[in-house]
Amino acid sequence: MSKIAIIEDDPIINQMYRMKFEADGFEVQVADNGRDGVSLVQHMRPDIILLDIKMPEMDGDEALAVIRKHDWGKKPTVLVLTNLGEEEAPKNLRSLGIHSYIVKAELTPTQVVERVKQALAGQ
Template sequence: MNPKVLIIEDSNIMSRLWEMTFENEGFKVLVANSGKDGIQVAKKEHPGLILLDLMMPELDGFGVFESILADEDTAKIPVVFFSNFSKAEDREKAKRMGAVDFIIKSNILPDQLVERIKEILAGKSFLK
């Protein structure tokens, strides 16, 4: 059985695309369209993995991740940053914080993303 994946993404179009992609592969998908909502969903639903957009209004992905890490109920949930931006310092910050991957949206096809997430859920980390 595939675990729940929480997608925290402020773009409705992008979140719907990824939601359908994961549902088609048998995942249960939760979606939050803001960082604050994402934190609440993570606390309530305890997903198996969080796919987290970096650039969001009000609370960016790093702020969301800090809140997730600060709560003992959510601190161990694997987090994958998912961004359109590829600054080396963002990737390094994500790594230092404990993210398991940092994926550039434009560099990955939907089926590749699903396979990558399956590998992460099986215990592989891509940020080294």
């Protein structure tokens, strides 16, 4: 069973994606801000991270920079899941080793699950 960490500050979106991924057989844990997301990744050691950008306490790019500094943070595949257009995103995201950039409003949850499965197949 693949493990996925969802780091997203909107509780409705967290719940929606948690239910969708659990229904597809994933082990899911969520964090609602970047600081808690770093701790979640450290303890969970997920295969995939779905990461929002704009969050309280620590934005997604800052959290990912902290995660990637550690051995335990180098392995997870990261998919940025945000409503910011890619041109609005922090410029350092690509250098932090993200797999893909997904605008939430452009894909259904089912399509996001398919993207995650494709990313896992490519690991």
